[in-house]
Amino acid sequence: MSSRGVRHDSMRARNLAVVLATIHRSGPHTRAELAERTGLTKTTVSSLVADLIEAGVVSESGAVQKGERGRPGVAVSLSGRRVAALGLEINIDYLAACVVDLTRTVRLRRTRPADNRNSDPAAILDGLRVLAKEITAEAEAGGLRVIGAALAVPGTVEGEVLRSAPHLGWRDVRVPDLVDLPFEIDNEANLAALGELWFGSRESDFLYVSGEIGIGAGLVVDGAVFRGTYGLAGELGHVVVVPDGPACRCGGRGCLEVYAGQDTLLGALGSAGSAGSGGSADAADPAGAAGLVGSTGSVGELVARLEAGDPEAVRTCERAGHALGVALTSAVHLLDPGLIVLGGIYAPLYRWLEGPVSEGLGARLAQMRGTPPALVVSGTGPDAAVLGAAGSVIQRIIADPAQLLGL
Amino acid sequence: MSSRGVRHDSMRARNLAVVLATIHRSGPHTRAELAERTGLTKTTVSSLVADLIEAGVVSESGAVQKGERGRPGVAVSLSGRRVAALGLEINIDYLAACVVDLTRTVRLRRTRPADNRNSDPAAILDGLRVLAKEITAEAEAGGLRVIGAALAVPGTVEGEVLRSAPHLGWRDVRVPDLVDLPFEIDNEANLAALGELWFGSRESDFLYVSGEIGIGAGLVVDGAVFRGTYGLAGELGHVVVVPDGPACRCGGRGCLEVYAGQDTLLGALGSAGSAGSGGSADAADPAGAAGLVGSTGSVGELVARLEAGDPEAVRTCERAGHALGVALTSAVHLLDPGLIVLGGIYAPLYRWLEGPVSEGLGARLAQMRGTPPALVVSGTGPDAAVLGAAGSVIQRIIADPAQLLGL
DNA sequence: TTCCTTTAGTCCATAATCTGTACATAATCC
DNA sequence: GGATTATGTACAGATTATGGACTAAAGGAA
Numbered sequence: 001m002s003s004r005g006v007r008h009d010s011m012r013a014r015n016l017a018v019v020l021a022t023i024h025r026s027g028p029h030t031r032a033e034l035a036e037r038t039g040l041t042k043t044t045v046s047s048l049v050a051d052l053i054e055a056g057v058v059s060e061s062g063a064v065q066k067g068e069r070g071r072p073g074v075a076v077s078l079s080g081r082r083v084a085a086l087g088l089e090i091n092i093d094y095l096a097a098c099v100v101d102l103t104r105t106v107r108l109r110r111t112r113p114a115d116n117r118n119s120d121p122a123a124i125l126d127g128l129r130v131l132a133k134e135i136t137a138e139a140e141a142g143g144l145r146v147i148g149a150a151l152a153v154p155g156t157v158e159g160e161v162l163r164s165a166p167h168l169g170w171r172d173v174r175v176p177d178l179v180d181l182p183f184e185i186d187n188e189a190n191l192a193a194l195g196e197l198w199f200g201s202r203e204s205d206f207l208y209v210s211g212e213i214g215i216g217a218g219l220v221v222d223g224a225v226f227r228g229t230y231g232l233a234g235e236l237g238h239v240v241v242v243p244d245g246p247a248c249r250c251g252g253r254g255c256l257e258v259y260a261g262q263d264t265l266l267g268a269l270g271s272a273g274s275a276g277s278g279g280s281a282d283a284a285d286p287a288g289a290a291g292l293v294g295s296t297g298s299v300g301e302l303v304a305r306l307e308a309g310d311p312e313a314v315r316t317c318e319r320a321g322h323a324l325g326v327a328l329t330s331a332v333h334l335l336d337p338g339l340i341v342l343g344g345i346y347a348p349l350y351r352w353l354e355g356p357v358s359e360g361l362g363a364r365l366a367q368m369r370g371t372p373p374a375l376v377v378s379g380t381g382p383d384a385a386v387l388g389a390a391g392s393v394i395q396r397i398i399a400d401p402a403q404l405l406g407l
Numbered sequence: 408m409s410s411r412g413v414r415h416d417s418m419r420a421r422n423l424a425v426v427l428a429t430i431h432r433s434g435p436h437t438r439a440e441l442a443e444r445t446g447l448t449k450t451t452v453s454s455l456v457a458d459l460i461e462a463g464v465v466s467e468s469g470a471v472q473k474g475e476r477g478r479p480g481v482a483v484s485l486s487g488r489r490v491a492a493l494g495l496e497i498n499i500d501y502l503a504a505c506v507v508d509l510t511r512t513v514r515l516r517r518t519r520p521a522d523n524r525n526s527d528p529a530a531i532l533d534g535l536r537v538l539a540k541e542i543t544a545e546a547e548a549g550g551l552r553v554i555g556a557a558l559a560v561p562g563t564v565e566g567e568v569l570r571s572a573p574h575l576g577w578r579d580v581r582v583p584d585l586v587d588l589p590f591e592i593d594n595e596a597n598l599a600a601l602g603e604l605w606f607g608s609r610e611s612d613f614l615y616v617s618g619e620i621g622i623g624a625g626l627v628v629d630g631a632v633f634r635g636t637y638g639l640a641g642e643l644g645h646v647v648v649v650p651d652g653p654a655c656r657c658g659g660r661g662c663l664e665v666y667a668g669q670d671t672l673l674g675a676l677g678s679a680g681s682a683g684s685g686g687s688a689d690a691a692d693p694a695g696a697a698g699l700v701g702s703t704g705s706v707g708e709l710v711a712r713l714e715a716g717d718p719e720a721v722r723t724c725e726r727a728g729h730a731l732g733v734a735l736t737s738a739v740h741l742l743d744p745g746l747i748v749l750g751g752i753y754a755p756l757y758r759w760l761e762g763p764v765s766e767g768l769g770a771r772l773a774q775m776r777g778t779p780p781a782l783v784v785s786g787t788g789p790d791a792a793v794l795g796a797a798g799s800v801i802q803r804i805i806a807d808p809a810q811l812l813g814l
Numbered sequence: 815t816t817c818c819t820t821t822a823g824t825c826c827a828t829a830a831t832c833t834g835t836a837c838a839t840a841a842t843c844c
Numbered sequence: 845g846g847a848t849t850a851t852g853t854a855c856a857g858a859t860t861a862t863g864g865a866c867t868a869a870a871g872g873a874a
Binding site: 448 | 858859860861862863868869870871872
């Protein structure tokens with residue numbers, strides 16, 4: 001709750017943000033349309049747009065608004081030419097980085113396969129610093145100005161400290177600024193949820209479920225991630241499914257993770273599963289169709305078994321789906337999301353999970369809510385978290401473009 | 408997300424709110440202190456305070472700031488003289504109303520015992536309208552200006568429609584404006600949470616658990632109630648405790664309500680429980696110590712049995728506590744509250760619930776969070792919801808005092 | 815007591831920003 | 845080609861905050 005008064009400069013800063021947000025939300029607009037939408041006068045909008053152009057965040061896109069009659073207006077749209085953001089990710093078996101511009105176009109992407117289980121934080125962070133420096137240099141060689149960075153980690157984060165990342169074996173690691181830029185860290189699921197918002201063409205209210213080795217969730221309400229009091233909200237993986245079920249790594253019993261975590265699901269393969277993933281995708285692929293992260297070998301194997309109708313695999317998947325349905329029922333009652341998006345390894349498994357999950361939701365929620373929230377598969381692919389990290393930086397630029405004018 | 412630009416008048420409106428919120432948050436201040444805290448100049452603060460005095464929301468409280476040296480400043484504090492809010496409540500066995508002034512002082516309170524189970528909405532609402540008119544008239548006779556009203560109902564609310572209040576037997580009831588004032592409806596648990604915030608001297612982040620016939624919860628984050636996408640968040644009573652447990656009224660199975668709802672707890676009394684509550688408390692009791700609602704007979708009886716060590720009662724209470732511990736574990740993982748407050752009938756039962764609940768929380772959360780959120784008993788008593796209703800109106804006045812200047 | 819120092823609050827000229835009307839511009843319609 | 849309509853800019857005017865000067869009121873020192 002900001003308790004600072006509004007002065008002339010903050011009024012203008014706010015109005016710059018309002019105009020930019022309008023363009024960002026609903027696409028290119030003429031100055032006249034912006035005036036209508038924001039309630040400001042044409043004069044003021046013209047002046048604000050001039051500043052935004054100078055800051056390099058918007059440009060006159062030549063395209064004219066084909067009005068019925070009268071002088072056509074020139075549309076003003078986001079500019080991807082100058083300002084860009086750096087997304088970083090540490091995950092169990094890879095490091096990743098990407099550069100995204102203001103128009104949500106992925107300009108560069110890099111992955112380094114690695115085995116980060118039970119690793120030394122300092123070494124990994126050094127590796128990531130090198131990766132960040134390389135990709136930033138390349139982006140700047142291409143004329144982009146990288147304005148900030150964010151890092152996604154598979155664990156709980158408070159401030160700049162990684163509290164606990166059990167699968168990395170890290171605990172209370174203070175992450176230093178990896179780049180000479182504004183820098184922040186956040187939980188993988190939270191950032192993946194933002195990735196879904198920014199790159200999965202979602203409306204602004206949904207619960208993103210990130211199925212990985214751990215299971216996280218990010219609740220997006222009105223375009224922002226809900227973080228709770230200490231930033232630890234959304235730990236779906238440890239919602240209780242069976243009060244006296246099997247012990248979980250977290251110290252509890254019968255947590256969702258025990259029934260639907262990646263290790264359990266891949267356990268259905270026996271001990272025959274192949275280990276590491278293959279090569280890296282080092283190409284600049286602006287379309288974003290190909291996965292940034294190489295397809296996770298053993299999940300692919302599970303899918304193959306499921307397609308072949310392997311009964312053990314099918315049964316495990318069904319059980320996971322049921323457990324997910326139970327946990328999501330609790331989550332819907334508590335969080336009231338507008339939509340549920342299944343991501344991470346749940347995306348390739350969606351065909352087999354959807355039935356049991358939505359059955360459970362429907363049976364338990366129908367009477368209290370009419371229709372339970374829809375269940376859909378993520379549209380982002382396995383890169384959600386890195387992309388979301390970059391997206392979170394861009395989100396902050398759009399929320400306050402004035403910071404670019406001072407420099 | 409407001410997409411409207413800031414104009415001069417909204418800048419001033421915002422600054423009025425900033426000054427008023429500062430006084431509200433941290434007590435009386437001199438103009439000079441306000442200038443320091445808000446970052447505005449003394450000149451501007453003086454002018455804003457003059458407007459706030461004219462609006463009747465603050466006054467110079469004579470008290471002077473005993474500075475070390477120099478001219479002493481006159482403290483400006485909230486004024487309870489003019490502006491007040493009306494809180495209303497429909498519950499299973501009573502109607503209630505109260506008038507609260509800006510300083511959080513309860514000026515008037517009224518209760519009408521009633522049996523509202525499976526009742527006719529129109530008749531009940533008419534009765535409430537009469538009650539509201541009476542108490543408003545009395546408040547205005549006392550020189551107060553009642554500026555808005557809010558109604559707490561035991562059910563889910565969307566906009567001005569009461570979607571479902573199973574214990575009243577109401578469904579999709581459109582509630583008309585009961586008074587000639589700005590008027591809103593909200594869920595009993597949400598408003599009770601606000602009541603706890605306003606009248607229970609809480610910090611601004613906690614989860615309020617409302618144990619009634621149904622079990623609700625209101626999450627307060629940064630001083631505001633978290634409502635979710637459709638305003639249906641916080642339905643703690645239907646969090647799944649045992650996936651294939653006994654059927655619940657909601658269509659699900661093994662919901663918390665089945666194990667820890669009032670009906671289950673009182674079921675421990677056999678069928679001997681006394682029915683209605685006694686007299687009404689019609690006095691104007693500014694201290695607020697006495698309960699607005701007559702003590703619920705049968706809960707009192709349960710407490711008596713527990714004190715006597717009745718094994719059936721103790722066992723039921725323990726089972727409820729365990730279930731509550733499980734449900735709250737899930738809630739903590741999803742919502743990350745800073746504190747858990749037990750209210751409603753859980754307040755008198757706190758002595759017997761605290762053990763099993765915090766045991767369950769501790770065992771399940773310790774490893775992931777160090778210390779789980781503290782568990783405390785509500786400081787508000789059974790009136791939390793009506794008081795919170797009035798509080799929510801006052802909250803909106805404080806968030807935008809400019810609306811009072813136009814009239 | 816008297817003066818000096820310190821802090822509070824007000825006055826007034828100035829600055830920043832938005833508004834509103836007027837106007838130049840550029841398209842369509844007849 | 846002229847009328848109509850809409851866009852975008854220019855300039856004067858309005859609103860609000862700022863900043864330094866000034867008055868006010870207390871304590872402390874001489």
